[in-house]
Amino acid sequence: MLSFAIIVAIDCTMMSKYLIAIVGPTAIGKTALSIKLANYFNTEIISADSRQFYREMSIGTAAPTKTELASAPHHFIHHKSIEDNYSVGAFERDAIAQLDQLFKTRPVVIMVGGSGLYVDAVTKGLDEFPEVNPKIRPDLNEKLQSEGLEALQFQLKQLDTKAYETIAIDNPHRVIRALEVSISSGKPYSSFLTSETKQRTFETITIGVTADRELIYDRINNRVDVMIKDGLVDEVEALLPKKQLNALNTVAYKELFNVLEGEWDLEFAISEIKKNTRRFAKRQLTWFKRNKDTLWFDTETDINQVIEAIELAIKA
Incomplete structure (x- = not known):
């Protein structure tokens, strides 16, 4: 079986294009899987995590580390400031433009993220909404x-x-x-939220990563503990003067703002971060399970099984 690392040498203008979208709840291991797949397919990674766009938010968003970023080319990580007004529509436009460039030389591109609306914006396009009363x-x-x-x-x-x-x-x-x-x-x-999928120049293969609920919750709790140890409180304190910005009204930041303003103690805030992140993970799974075409894998699945499933889907 020829791997795509070899096939990539073929004239890409004559090949079908495939976007491998990796989805799943927070802390499940999407980043690690995306890097393994990017290395196997000799390609690059598009991030569809709306919190990781902002350069001032690193620890609290579990953004890829410097080592991870160096392991494969990434796009849309820390490319915006929290003071920028960056919408899902703007991301759809920018991501499609980036994909058009990448597909000129690569038959496969990886996309990874837990922001369901942003993933759908790339794979399906945004829905058309009615005019609203400005009042x-x-x-x-x-x-x-x-x-x-x-x-x-x-x-x-x-x-x-x-x-x-x-x-x-x-x-x-x-x-x-x-x-x-x-x-x-x-x-x-x-x-x-029912409009027809927009025409894309690529096909999407969606890979879902999941685990038993208890394991997901354990991973979330452990991740929060690591964030605190890595200096999350200091990161949030530096952003306190800008707490009113929409980008900062998110889990981990808003709870610690309450600590820094003397409303909560740190222990209670940490418990709230864990609770709210678990709730977020539940909503992520609800969103992603709407797509009946997703190929779901347990987080402990061997990478070769995931690759085999992708290559079979490409051949289908």
Whole structure:
């Protein structure tokens, strides 16, 4: 069997293009798998992790280490500042442009990430949403300030249970977006997540990585402990003056802001980070399991079995 490390020498303009998308919950081992596959296929990696875009956020986002980044070429890691306004639509545009360049010389490219909406933006394209009443968002922002995120979450749960269970519910921007579409249209936000897949110049093979829930939770808890040991509190403290930025309203950062402002003690914050990350992992799995074509593997699966499944899918 010829490996793609050899096949890559063939004129890529005559070959089909394949994007290998690696998905799964946080702390499951997606980064390690992506590097192994990138090395095997002699290719590069596109990151679709929306928190790892920002250069000021490294420890708390579990961004690839310098060693990992040196093991294979990566794109969309720390390429933005937390002060940049970078949307999923902008990422779709940038990622497709990058893929177009990579596919000129490589028949296979790897994409890895736990941000389901960003993965779907590349593989399927963004859904078309209706025009919204511009007066709705200011009202929702005011409610966020006066009543807190929980009030908006409760409102969304009443209007659209499916969206409540699948979107990044701890991200106020996402919650407000879902609410303004639901309120303005009179239809659930999730009902608009059904548009036809956009035409792409490549085929996608999605590899899901998972494990028993207990193991996933153990990995998450251990990762948080390592983050704290590696200096997460110092990283967050340096960002405290900019805590209002949307990029920083995310797990690990918002809990430690409460510590630094004297509202919580560190032990309680760590327990909340672990709890909220476990909830995030559950939502990630709910999102990714919607794709019935995903090839799922246990995190302990031998890499050769994963490669064999990919090559069989390419030949199919």
